[in-house]
Amino acid sequence: xxxxxxxxxSRLQFAVTALYHFLFVPLTIGLAVILVVMxxxxxxxxxxxxxxxxxxxxxxxxxxxxxxxxxGLTLEFQFGTNWAYYSHYVGDIFGAPLAIEGLMAFFLExxxxxxxxxxWDRLNKWQHFMVTVLMAFGSNLSALWILIANGWMQxxxxxxxxxxxxxMEMTDFWAIVFNPVAQxxxxxxxxxxxxxxxxxxxxxxxxxxxxxxxxxxxxRSFRIAAGFGFASALSVIVLGxxxxxxxxxxxxxxxxxxxxxxxxxPAPAAFTLFALPNEAAQRNDYELQIPYVLGLIGTRxxxxxxxxxxxxxxxxxxxxxxGIKAVTALEQLRRNRDDAAALAQFEAYKADLGFGLLLKKYxxxxxxxxxxxxxxAVDSTIPRVAPLFWSFRIMVALGFLFLxxxxxxxxxxxxxxxxxxxxxxxxxxxxxxxxxxxxELGWIVAEYGRQPWTIYGVLPxxxxxxxxxxxxxxxxxxxxxxxxxxxxIVEIYLMRKYVRxxxxxxxxxxxxxxxxxxxxxxxxxxxxxI
Amino acid sequence: xxxxxxxxxxxxxxxxxxxxxxxxDGHDMGVGTLLPFVxxxxxxxxxxxxxxxxxxxxxxxxxxxxxxxxxxxxxxVYATAFSGFYWAMMAALWALFFxxxxxxxxxxxxxxxxxxxxxxxxxxxxxxxxxxxxVAFGNLLLGVPFHFNDLMMSTYTGSxxxxxxxxxxxxxxxxxxxxxxxxxxYMMMRTEGPIYRRTRxxxxxxxxxxLFAFAxxxxxxxxxxxxxxxxxxxxxxxPPDPLAKTVVIxxxxxxxxxxxxxxxxxxxxxxxxxxxxxxxxxxxxxxGLAFWSSSTACAxxxxxxxxxxxxxxxxxxxxxxxxxxxxxxxxxxxxxxxMLGATVIFIPLIVIYTSWAYKVMWGKVTTEFISAxxxxxx
Numbered sequence: 007x008x009x010x011x012x013x014x015x016s017r018l019q020f021a022v023t024a025l026y027h028f029l030f031v032p033l034t035i036g037l038a039v040i041l042v043v044m045x046x047x048x049x050x051x052x053x054x055x056x057x058x059x060x061x062x063x064x065x066x067x068x069x070x071x072x073x074x075x076x077x078g079l080t081l082e083f084q085f086g087t088n089w090a091y092y093s094h095y096v097g098d099i100f101g102a103p104l105a106i107e108g109l110m111a112f113f114l115e116x117x118x119x120x121x122x123x124x125x126w127d128r129l130n131k132w133q134h135f136m137v138t139v140l141m142a143f144g145s146n147l148s149a150l151w152i153l154i155a156n157g158w159m160q161x162x163x164x165x166x167x168x169x170x171x172x173x174m175e176m177t178d179f180w181a182i183v184f185n186p187v188a189q190x191x192x193x194x195x196x197x198x199x200x201x202x203x204x205x206x207x208x209x210x211x212x213x214x215x216x217x218x219x220x221x222x223x224x225x226r227s228f229r230i231a232a233g234f235g236f237a238s239a240l241s242v243i244v245l246g247x248x249x250x251x252x253x254x255x256x257x258x259x260x261x262x263x264x265x266x267x268x269x270x271x272p273a274p275a276a277f278t279l280f281a282l283p284n285e286a287a288q289r290n291d292y293e294l295q296i297p298y299v300l301g302l303i304g305t306r307x308x309x310x311x312x313x314x315x316x317x318x319x320x321x322x323x324x325x326x327x328x329g330i331k332a333v334t335a336l337e338q339l340r341r342n343r344d345d346a347a348a349l350a351q352f353e354a355y356k357a358d359l360g361f362g363l364l365l366k367k368y369x370x371x372x373x374x375x376x377x378x379x380x381x382x383a384v385d386s387t388i389p390r391v392a393p394l395f396w397s398f399r400i401m402v403a404l405g406f407l408f409l410x411x412x413x414x415x416x417x418x419x420x421x422x423x424x425x426x427x428x429x430x431x432x433x434x435x436x437x438x439x440x441x442x443x444x445x446e447l448g449w450i451v452a453e454y455g456r457q458p459w460t461i462y463g464v465l466p467x468x469x470x471x472x473x474x475x476x477x478x479x480x481x482x483x484x485x486x487x488x489x490x491x492x493x494x495i496v497e498i499y500l501m502r503k504y505v506r507x508x509x510x511x512x513x514x515x516x517x518x519x520x521x522x523x524x525x526x527x528x529x530x531x532x533x534x535x536i
Numbered sequence: 537x538x539x540x541x542x543x544x545x546x547x548x549x550x551x552x553x554x555x556x557x558x559x560x561d562g563h564d565m566g567v568g569t570l571l572p573f574v575x576x577x578x579x580x581x582x583x584x585x586x587x588x589x590x591x592x593x594x595x596x597x598x599x600x601x602x603x604x605x606x607x608x609x610x611x612x613v614y615a616t617a618f619s620g621f622y623w624a625m626m627a628a629l630w631a632l633f634f635x636x637x638x639x640x641x642x643x644x645x646x647x648x649x650x651x652x653x654x655x656x657x658x659x660x661x662x663x664x665x666x667x668x669x670x671v672a673f674g675n676l677l678l679g680v681p682f683h684f685n686d687l688m689m690s691t692y693t694g695s696x697x698x699x700x701x702x703x704x705x706x707x708x709x710x711x712x713x714x715x716x717x718x719x720x721x722y723m724m725m726r727t728e729g730p731i732y733r734r735t736r737x738x739x740x741x742x743x744x745x746x747l748f749a750f751a752x753x754x755x756x757x758x759x760x761x762x763x764x765x766x767x768x769x770x771x772x773x774x775p776p777d778p779l780a781k782t783v784v785i786x787x788x789x790x791x792x793x794x795x796x797x798x799x800x801x802x803x804x805x806x807x808x809x810x811x812x813x814x815x816x817x818x819x820x821x822x823x824g825l826a827f828w829s830s831s832t833a834c835a836x837x838x839x840x841x842x843x844x845x846x847x848x849x850x851x852x853x854x855x856x857x858x859x860x861x862x863x864x865x866x867x868x869x870x871x872x873x874x875m876l877g878a879t880v881i882f883i884p885l886i887v888i889y890t891s892w893a894y895k896v897m898w899g900k901v902t903t904e905f906i907s908a909x910x911x912x913x914x
Binding site: 071072073075076078079080082086087088090092097098104107108110112114116117118119120121123124125126127128129168170171172173175176177179340469472473478481485489493496500503504512513 | 591592601604609611614619623630633635636641644645687688689776874878879882883889890893896897909
């Protein structure tokens with residue numbers, strides 16, 4: 007029996023493990039590209055300091071990457087272990103980009119990362135540069151394929167349901183690849199990764215500058231991060247807007263909840279800057295609006311309207327009522343594949359099958375659903391407003407602050423006086439965690455905002471889970487929390503240690519406070535005795 | 537290509553990916569398993585670890601890709617096996633956690649107990665997953681208690697402890713022995729001095745262990761394990777629907793393929809010959825030949841499990857018609873075709889650039905080399 011407790015726990019486990027995984031992904035994607043920029047500078051100028059920069063920032067990249075790999079394995083397992091019905095129902099479509107991601111991207115990234123770290127003395131500098139490029143290309147390509155898979159969850163096209171196999175099946179691979187939602191998500195997500203990595207390099211370089219150490223090294227790193235970060239922050243905002251545009255077509259419910267837009271407003275709708283959403287009364291207790299802006303962003307026109315929550319719910323009510331007929335016919339067909347009457351009814355209503363399945367949360371035989379259950383299902387089609395409204399606004403506000411920071415950093419880099427601007431250096435240092443917050447909030451908007459669906463309009467979250475005991479999920483969740491807490495402590499400890507050591511950790515003898523780190527224990531020290 | 541042929545091709549391809557996983561990721565898991573025993577000092581252990589330092593990451597993708605291909609090509613197998621074997625999967629996953637962090641973090645701090653902890657972590661990450669995958673294969677041969685409802689929702693009715701039955705544990709020994717033997721042969725190629733001598737001893741021990749365990753498991757299957765047989769007509773071109781067939785549990789059914797297609801007996805025979813050859817070459821200090829022999833043995837042993845069960849993948853002991861076969865647990869015609877295209881394009885490319893990476897990094901890893909490159913190696 008799929009109890010609400012089982013579903014909630016499975017969701018919580020997925021959220022914990024996915025958000026945790028995404029602590030490491032943006033830095034990997036972005037830092038890989040920054041390493042390419044630094045190494046390109048090295049192969050062109052032939053100045054050893056740029057090689058040292060690649061190797062030092064590469065060390066931090068490696069510490070981060072290890073946990074990215076570790077936590078990525080969890081996600082590969084988890085669709086099968088905890089979301090078995092989902093895996094069956096959409097594996098025909100969803101599995102393909104995942105497998106292609108492995109074949110095309112992970113192999114590239116992971117094979118060349120070994121040569122990146124250990125091939126310095128065995129490859130000439132152009133060969134090594136090519137290795138770094140392929141590694142960065144692989145990590146960005148993996149983002150593309152996973153977001154194609156995710157984009158299909160948001161906007162499922164190129165597929166249809168088969169009652170014989172009882173699942174969704176692919177009809178058009180290229181429609182899935184060129185899904186506008188997936189493409190917008192890809193550029194937005196990788197740009198966010200570039201911002202994260204740029205701020206990481208900018209902030210740590212600022213710390214060296216504030217401490218007056220490794221000045222030459224930090225100054226050059228700062229400049230690269232400022233330039234790359236400025237371009238990325240600009241694109242993350244522009245392409246984030248693009249993502250809003252596409253989602254307003256496929257996911258109006260998410261848009262309405264994100265904007266706390268209870269009623270359909272005359273075009274062009276106002277953008278609500280601040281509000282206190284009141285879920286029970288279905289209105290905002292207080293709101294501060296900027297006229298026209300949302301309509302312009304969302305529809306790119308002054309005449310199209312954006313539907314409000316009430317209007318969307320009424321449309322969904324009709325679809326749920328029709329969906330009951332689809333589910334009932336499907337269940338007859340599953341018992342007797344040759345039932346012609348059931349087939350005719352199913353064909354007539356199958357577009358609303360997913361909406362009918364929403365009722366499975368409340369009753370096994372959906373044809374017996376009471377008006378009260380239907381009302382609950384209708385209400386569930388809009389995700390809760392306040393978390394989305396605020397997550398989105400904090401993310402956007404941070405995005406503009408990143409742009410401001412990188413603009414100033416770039417401006418003063420060009421003027422060459424950023425070392426004197428200690429307020430700017432401090433700002434960069436204290437802002438290091440902010441891109442992570444923005445990225446996690448972005449995932450909350452995207453994934454929490456898709457509720458109550460795993461596949462929007464096709465498969466409700468409630469029936470996507472594995473039919474396993476609640477005790478199993480409690481146990482594994484506790485295990486994940488335990489492992490992940492320890493791993494995070496270890497990772498942050500190492501990261502801090504190596505940041506403090508700075509480029510001295512390379513052992514070249516040229517940098518601040520050269521001292522041993524890592525390295526050998528006394529020769530032939532016994533390894534077993536502790 | 538018609539649907540039925542495509543289904544058969546995918547059975548072969550999943551086999552190829554599993555064998556690829558065993559040969560590539562298997563050898564660095566074997567290295568992890570042997571690490572605490574063949575390396576006595578910190579420098580020795582670092583030498584051992586650095587034989588796979590540049591490669592384990594790429595090798596692990598064989599595992600990731602095999603999982604992804606299972607999801608894409610056999611979604612019902614992926615869904616049913618992973619949720620059914622819940623705790624086994626969690627244990628394998630958590631054991632695998634130790635590898636990326638173990639490799640990367642171990643030598644970043646100069647502290648003996650820190651390093652020793654990660655060494656044992658690498659041991660867990662090397663030894664536990666092969667045991668679990670072997671146990672899983674053992675249980676597939678025995679049949680797994682699960683069934684589908686009308687909407688194809690699977691329910692597993694067994695327990696975790698029931699997975700740890702004597703036959704499945706023997707299969708776990710075969711799997712662990714095979715990959716440790718293989719890892720030892722790899723390490724013989726890349727080490728020298730005392731590490732080499734200990735590794736060679738390990739190779740001989742695990743080679744012989746695998747040979748006997750595999751023989752015992754074969755005898756067990758041939759004499760006292762009931763197999764499964766499809767009793768309805770198979771239409772390989774129809775849409776996949778596990779519930780449309782009938783299946784019986786029958787004595788000796790796992791030996792039927794060897795009677796119907798006598799040439800298939802060469803698969804286990806090759807496994808035996810390769811194991812014996814690997815042991816012989818290890819004795820003769822022919823590390824390279826020993827490695828190719830154990831690679832062949834991996835293919836032979838995995839192939840034997842596949843051929844015995846063909847066309848079954850995951851038989852159900854409690855509701856035999858729910859059993860999953862290569863005909864009815866698969867993706868649609870379009871998806872299988874597409875994935876075949878992707879595999880045919882990318883696997884050769886992967887083999888080429890992986891070989892290049894090994895070529896660049898090839899050579900003996902000595903303790904002197906580790907001392908001299910203290911800051912840039914693991």
